[in-house]
Amino acid sequence: MARVSIMETDAGSPGRSSSPTPQEALAALAEAERVQASTTALSATPWPLWFTTVLTVYLAALPVVYGGVVAEESWLLPHEAWWVVLMVMIAAFMASFAYAARSWRQRTGVALRLDVLPKRATVPLVIGAPVLVVGSAWAFRFTGQAGWLVAASVVGAAVSVGFHLAFVRLHGRRTPARPA
């Protein structure tokens, strides 16, 4: 703590503009990186289990419901019924998300960020999820094989569980960024 106090006084002195030594600069960079790592882990606090379940069910159901909407002929339900199910499902999910996000912010005390995980994980998801939902539904429409929808449902549910576990793992590394 003594080192911190001395640096604090020096760096904060009005009119003084000396640059630090390479060692001091290295220590400052290391400290900033430590705080960043700890804060990233805090931002990776996983969703509560109830919302993870809602998200998994939503991602599993979406390909099937959208498949029913775009089916060439009525499949299991009339088209209008599939539309109603789709709209209700999206509205319910959005309401759940808004509530869960608000609770999450209050619990963690930090802003909700969607870029906590590395881009190599999130970019394929952002591109792949719509392709999965739309692609499987149209594949179903052209082939009549419901297996496309089932496969997309399984992939959607697996992705949801996988991301939840990734957040649990990242959050588990957390240690408060207090001074060493």
Next chain:
Amino acid sequence: MTTRQSADPAAGGFDNLVHAPNRLRICALLDTAGEAEFGVVQEELGLSASVLSKHAGALIDAGYVEQRKAVRNTRQRVWLRLTPRGREAYHGHLAALRVITGQ
């Protein structure tokens, strides 16, 4: 809102205000978190409320940090976030530190 960059050309975007250890840590936390509640910043960095208030006040005065007040459970909470100017100063300062270390 004065410019606090060092006159030393070798230091580039070196910022004396940001360089103070606790302020550098506050900036690092806010840059990563986006926005954080005062109590969380205090707990994460192990600072007393008065020390955090002092440093946050200095950053607010410089236009580097802005605060937002929100009520939760009938208690008012203060949320802190870096302004675009503060983010620029913080990243410029990190870049200057890297120059100093030869990275």
